[in-house]
Amino acid sequence: MSIIDPIFAQKLMKLIQKETNQNAHFFGEKGIIIATTQPERLGTIHEGAKDIMSGKIDFIAITEEMTMQLSGTRPGFSVAIDTENQRIGAIGISGNPTDMRPIAMIASHMIVIEYERKLFMDDLNQMANNINTSLQESSAGLEELSASSEGQSSTIVELSEMVKKTQEEIMETNKILDFIHKISKQTTILGINASIEAARIGAEGKGFNVVANEVRKLADNTANSVGQVDDVLSNLKELITNVSDNITSYSSATHQQATVIQSLSHEIENITTSVDVFVKKLT
Incomplete structure (x- = not known):
């Protein structure tokens, strides 16, 4: 069970989509998607977020060029959400990682x-x-x-x-x-x-x-x-x-x-x- 209120997380994801026209996801333990603008992905595991939640990495930035070399990937930016030396989740937003990075960082602070x-x-x-x-x-x-x-x-x-x-x-x-x-x-x-x-x-x-x-x-x-x-x-x-x-x-x-x-x-x-x-x- 996520330590972040799923209802709040879902509202935030929808707000990000409204302002950016991009899909947004909030990840919990083991990279499980617990809030998303793509309902069909709810409850599934995001491999990149899984690595973030395990502590292997702190963020992922995938460009359009990188997707040509990495099958099954989409452009976007995902980042860990930390507080008091505890990783409480991660957030990911599709789109140009350069454009999405500041939005993801702001959203992580709000969470x-x-x-x-x-x-x-x-x-x-x-x-x-x-x-x-x-x-x-x-x-x-x-x-x-x-x-x-x-x-x-x-x-x-x-x-x-x-x-x-x-x-x-x-x-x-x-x-x-x-x-x-x-x-x-x-x-x-x-x-x-x-x-x-x-x-x-x-x-x-x-x-x-x-x-x-x-x-x-x-x-x-x-x-x-x-x-x-x-x-x-x-x-x-x-x-x-x-x-x-x-x-x-x-x-x-x-x-x-x-x-x-x-x-x-x-x-x-x-x-x-x-x-x-x-x-x-x-x-």
Whole structure:
């Protein structure tokens, strides 16, 4: 199975074909075609891409003249897609290799951006899930503590409200993550369009600067959203600290209550640790 989203790869291949009138393919493990503008070739193995994926070579450039000597070949350019010393795929575009090389290189960079964005979003979602799980366990403990001591009900209500507000903060975090996802998608596609167009028309592509400025604006919006996430998490940590302070006030309660509080304190620590890791990933 490919570590690159096949749907994204397929959209990119179609975009390249639209702008260049050339066929494009994305190759996965062992040179298997997992996205292509030629549906009949989907799932087949491209021998040149197989060599690229095995690490034997980093790119292939085949000219029209070379096809006369190499039977079964077509003119085109194929290149590896690497990130963090890992080969995550390869891309190939038919046509004059000199013309197709810059487009293939730009497309490969866009795929790397999408790959890293996907990893980042997965980490954020996993972190949010961990926080939610810990909050649910804390809430269960609070309910047990409330049932064991009616005389302390007013403080328990306060604690429950704090947990509820914390959960609401988590929901705000998820909304911002969705915004980051949308902006990242827009930035990626806009960058591809601008880069491909500039590469296609060559020196006449002065309008690329206008598009590039729009890309930077979108990137700034994304950075601002990350800052909002950081603010939300700071508020979340403050709320959790308040919960911990209130729990400490029950240290002289019965053994049963002390056991529950100890469990709650442990869960609060887990939440705080998760938040700290979360914030570090955003900086």
